[in-house]
Amino acid sequence: MKDGIKKCDHYLKLLCEYVDSELSEDLHDDFKRHIESCETCWKVFRTYNITVTLSRKTKVIHTISTEQVERLCTIVSSCLNCKK
Amino acid sequence: MGKAKNKINEAELVRRIKSGDSTAVEDFVRQYSSRVYSLAYQLTRSSSAAEEIMQEVFITVISKIATLENENYFSTWLYRVTANAAYGYLRKEKKHRDLVQVDDVEAGSGVLQDLSDLPDDILLSDESRDIVRQAIDRLPETLRTIVIMKDVEGLQNEEIAEAMKLSLPAVKSRLHRGRLMLRDKLSRHLRRYS
Numbered sequence: 001m002k003d004g005i006k007k008c009d010h011y012l013k014l015l016c017e018y019v020d021s022e023l024s025e026d027l028h029d030d031f032k033r034h035i036e037s038c039e040t041c042w043k044v045f046r047t048y049n050i051t052v053t054l055s056r057k058t059k060v061i062h063t064i065s066t067e068q069v070e071r072l073c074t075i076v077s078s079c080l081n082c083k084k
Numbered sequence: 085m086g087k088a089k090n091k092i093n094e095a096e097l098v099r100r101i102k103s104g105d106s107t108a109v110e111d112f113v114r115q116y117s118s119r120v121y122s123l124a125y126q127l128t129r130s131s132s133a134a135e136e137i138m139q140e141v142f143i144t145v146i147s148k149i150a151t152l153e154n155e156n157y158f159s160t161w162l163y164r165v166t167a168n169a170a171y172g173y174l175r176k177e178k179k180h181r182d183l184v185q186v187d188d189v190e191a192g193s194g195v196l197q198d199l200s201d202l203p204d205d206i207l208l209s210d211e212s213r214d215i216v217r218q219a220i221d222r223l224p225e226t227l228r229t230i231v232i233m234k235d236v237e238g239l240q241n242e243e244i245a246e247a248m249k250l251s252l253p254a255v256k257s258r259l260h261r262g263r264l265m266l267r268d269k270l271s272r273h274l275r276r277y278s
Contacts (some may be wrong), residue, residue: 016263022241047270048235048267050212054270055263056235056238058126072116072138075102076109079147
């Protein structure tokens, strides 16, 4: 039992990198095999992964208008000219 | 390949600005305004604040560009200036209170709800997204910046490390802790459906 928890702890430390696909191929496959056979780790992975997916969905896409850009260019340029 | 090309363009743009090329400032504003505005907005959740911050960032960056030694770090420097300006704004407006010290955060300590049986339309609903958005806003500053840069703005860990002057393991650790805190909030919210 203790060995099982130890094993799960080891895998859960890799969770962030697994979700971000940053593990080496061997470790990635090893992790995948573990969560497919361990219900507890599967649940942790699933909730973690859903959270990351939802975080990505919170992004608000903004389009900066041409007017805004032009106004900004004018302000920045005039500030720089003042400092010269 | 694309990244390498972007870096070359970025370095070239910085050299043009440094040499006093007036068209370079305009190119710089056009190329980076959306990214600066977006990060400022995610950190402040205010359009007027994002616009004010964007203006401050461009003026700061252009006036201090001579101090940038390595042109390849231009965009990460820009992100750092933006994050600092956003938190400066929030402090000034007293809208942000970072009461929780990051070292005191017991991330992931909550009871883990089993969400595996819940359908995707609940798990990935707009309601769930809004819970996560609110939870991001309440994260301690040190975790929030990393989560927003990585999961919302899509920056690479290496870029975040450079922008925030942190080691790569520190970025990964903060990202993981931030995500665990968000997961706890989401789990608690979704408990009602299970």
